[in-house]
Structures are given as C-alpha cells and as structure tokens.
Amino acid sequence: MSDQISENNGELVPFFTDPVLINSPLFSGLSELESNAVTAFLERRPIKRGAVIFNEGDAGEEMFVLLSGDLSAFVAQSDGTPRYMFSIPPGDFFGEMSIIANEPRSATISAKEDSEVVVLQALDFYRIIYVHPMIGVKMLFAIAGVQNIWLDRTAQHLRDLMSWGETARRRAITDDLTGLYNRRFLDNSIKERIRNGSLELRKMSLMVMDLDNIHEINDRYGSQAVDRILVTVADVIRGMMRTGDICARLDGDEFAVLLPDADAEAARTIAERVREMVSIQKIIVASSEGNREPITLSIHTSIGIAEAPSQVEAEEEIKVIDRALAALRKAKEGGKNRVEVD
Structure with a gap:
C-alpha cells in the first residue's frame, strides 16, 4: 500500500x-x-x-x-x-x-x-x-x-x-441437596390450590414426614452419612409419587408431599407405602473410624397427614401445615415408624 x-x-x-x-x-x-x-x-x-x-x-x-x-x-x-x-x-x-x-x-x-x-x-x-x-x-x-x-x-x-x-429459577424453588422443591414453593402451591381450587369437589392432603433417630446417626457417623440418607429418602419419595404431586424438603430431615385429589385415607395408603419403602433401604456410609469397612444403615420415618377442609377459611393453608405437623408429632410420640392422620 x-x-x-x-x-x-x-x-x-x-x-x-x-x-x-x-x-x-x-x-x-x-x-x-x-x-x-x-x-x-x-x-x-x-x-x-x-x-x-x-x-x-x-x-x-x-x-x-x-x-x-x-x-x-x-x-x-x-x-x-x-x-x-x-x-x-x-x-x-x-x-x-x-x-x-x-x-x-x-x-x-x-x-x-x-x-x-x-x-x-x-x-x-x-x-x-x-x-x-x-x-x-x-x-x-x-x-x-x-x-x-x-x-x-x-x-x-x-x-x-x-x-x-x-437455572436461577430452579435454584430459587428447589433444595440443593435433594433436588426436591423447597418450603417456599410448597407453601405457595398450597396457597394457590386452596385459594383457587374448588375443594368441595377436589380433596387435597398434605403428608409431612421426618426421619427417626437421625440425630444419633449424625452424632455417630457424621453429616456426610446424613446427607447420603437424605438423598436416598428423597429419591424414594420422588419415585413413588404420582404426576402432579409436589415433593419438598422442608428443613433438616423433614419432608412433605402435597397430594392433590387425595383424601386422608388415600393419603394414608400412599404414606404407608412410602414408610415401608424407606424402611427397606440399605444405605452404605463410611464408618466413624477411617480404618474400618463402610457400614450399612437402615432408616425409618414417621409421617403425619392432614386433609384440606371442604370449606376454605382465612389462612387455611397455614392450618393445613400445622395440622400435618401435629399429626407427625403424634406419630413420633406413638412410637415412631408409623403414620398418623389429623
């Protein structure tokens, strides 16, 4: 040039x-x-x-x-x-x-x-x-x-x-460890169904469960063992639910499942199957002493159920959760590894 x-x-x-x-x-x-x-x-x-x-x-x-x-x-x-x-x-x-x-x-x-x-x-x-x-x-x-x-x-x-x-939306509504929905998404789903649904025609139940004796397992085998148990139980719940059911991890070892079109008796049948399936899981975790062979654990769960009322009342979505938690406490007090209906 x-x-x-x-x-x-x-x-x-x-x-x-x-x-x-x-x-x-x-x-x-x-x-x-x-x-x-x-x-x-x-x-x-x-x-x-x-x-x-x-x-x-x-x-x-x-x-x-x-x-x-x-x-x-x-x-x-x-x-x-x-x-x-x-x-x-x-x-x-x-x-x-x-x-x-x-x-x-x-x-x-x-x-x-x-x-x-x-x-x-x-x-x-x-x-x-x-x-x-x-x-x-x-x-x-x-x-x-x-x-x-x-x-x-x-x-x-x-x-x-x-x-x-x-990805951000999924992270906002799901639990990082288990991949189940989180408490916020469950609460919003209950509110939406109670406020917008016709509960006289469509029953709905909430199943709340937690794992028996998980704190003792944590003390003896550590948090990694507990995480493995939580993931296993989440997989069991996810695999047994119907299309449209909403599975969530509430906090710690507490789980919940919203069951549309299910009255209390139908929810009890589902809960009993979940309880039995959880109880037969064999979960391999590291021993508390690094020089020993891994240990196989079994876990049990207690479950409480509440059916949504046929007539919608103010803040009824909160009452449904409280009633399911009360039923869960009753299952714990009744000996654990059982299902109770509010």
Whole structure:
C-alpha cells in the first residue's frame, strides 16, 4: 500500500500504513486504490483514559475504528446504573448502526486506557457511497458481515441468559441437596390450590414426614452419612409419587408431599407405602473410624397427614401445615415408624 497521508490539525498523519487499519474488517476488502480514496475522509483522534466517546441515547453522527487502546461498552439498567456489556479491541469498528438506522446510540462507549480511533463522519460515509459506490458496497457488506456475527453472539448471549434464568429459577424453588422443591414453593402451591381450587369437589392432603433417630446417626457417623440418607429418602419419595404431586424438603430431615385429589385415607395408603419403602433401604456410609469397612444403615420415618377442609377459611393453608405437623408429632410420640392422620 502507498504511504498516503491525511492532515489532522496541521499534522500529517499516515493512515493505511497502520496494519490495524489495513486489517480492520471495515477496510480489509478494499484495494489499495480504494483505500487511498477513503483516506481523504478519515480523521485520527486521541481518546484519554476514562473519556466517553459517546453516550447511550446520543445522536449518531460518526462511526469509528479503534486503532490502539481498549474501549468498553455499557448500557443503562432500569435503575439507571451502567451495566458492562463488552470490550472493543483494536481493529473493531463501532457506531455504524446509529448512522445507518438513524437511531440514537444503543450504548455508552468509554476508554479503559489511553486510546486512539479513526473517525468517519456520517456525511462522509454517505458521500463515499454516492461518489464511490463500489467502495460503499464493500463497506456495507463488511458492516453486514460483522452485524451477523454480533447477532449470532447476541442470540447465544440471550440463550445463555435464558439458561441462567431457568437455572436461577430452579435454584430459587428447589433444595440443593435433594433436588426436591423447597418450603417456599410448597407453601405457595398450597396457597394457590386452596385459594383457587374448588375443594368441595377436589380433596387435597398434605403428608409431612421426618426421619427417626437421625440425630444419633449424625452424632455417630457424621453429616456426610446424613446427607447420603437424605438423598436416598428423597429419591424414594420422588419415585413413588404420582404426576402432579409436589415433593419438598422442608428443613433438616423433614419432608412433605402435597397430594392433590387425595383424601386422608388415600393419603394414608400412599404414606404407608412410602414408610415401608424407606424402611427397606440399605444405605452404605463410611464408618466413624477411617480404618474400618463402610457400614450399612437402615432408616425409618414417621409421617403425619392432614386433609384440606371442604370449606376454605382465612389462612387455611397455614392450618393445613400445622395440622400435618401435629399429626407427625403424634406419630413420633406413638412410637415412631408409623403414620398418623389429623
């Protein structure tokens, strides 16, 4: 390429001898002659660290190519605080879409360090298209190509955000250890069904259970053994429930299952099956002494059941839980490893 130069504030500055500019996607498709023609429209501009090149919402009157340094893009969140979006490395161009679409700037661009850009005014960009249509076509194709890449990246970013959102939603309503729903989700489900359902036509029961003698197991074999037991019991409960049942871990070794379309007797039948299935599990845990063989444990559970009333009363969803817990206490006091109905 030639060493054609442009005048900037009285200083002669070379442009297309700069490899960053030569290899920029905006100009890399131009011939030497075409590059020389574009040079006449370009201006080199230093940017101090921390300086803002343009703000989100500004009118788009210039487009840029970063020659050196590092730039950051930010967008305003709903509360007005800036959110970092991406960095702009040397060779990348930016600001073109506001010119082409005649729309305000979609982000704020600022310098992370002392930088230098090449500037093309909007009027000069359209003058190139008018005077040198082939150059204009090549530059527009370059812009379209980069925009397609950005669209692909944006689509991936949106997919990642959706995936993150779904993961966050699941984490907000599930128990980390067992994968069952948590107490908050169970409470909301009970409220929704009691307040919105027709309980005269559709019975509903709540089953609350906890594990017998779990504290002694924790004292003797440690928390890892207890975690293994909790996961095993959660798997048993999950595997035995019907479609539409809601299984939750309340706290510690307490579990609950919301049983739509099940009266107290139907819930008792389900609970007895769960109790029996839990009791036949053989759970292998490490011994309390590291030099001994692993130990196989059995576990038992006590279960309390409450049926939702046929008439909805104020705060009845809380009473259902309290009644199921009272039935659980009765099962404990009655000798454990049993089912009691409120």
